[in-house]
Amino acid sequence: MSRRWIPVIVLALLFFVPGVAHACPVCFDPRDQSNGTFLASTAFLSLFPLGMLGSAGLWVRKRIRDMRAGEQGEESEE
DSSP, rough: OOOHHHHHHHHHHHSTTTTOOSSOOTTTTOOOHHHHHHHHHHHHHHHHHHHHHHHHHHHHHHHHHHHHHHHHHHHHHH
């Protein structure tokens, strides 16, 4: 077999194999009632870091506003 067929075989395997190999049989069983739980935990684990970043951003924004308000208060006292 020549080397030019290797990329074709690799691409064919990448295209066809994921449909057969699931992460686990429990996650993809349509009859199982725990699918909602898996979906909820996936959503939580995806959105939790975004919430943390958003909260940190809001905290920094509030802290900057408080510092600016403190600077303006000091200037008006002088």
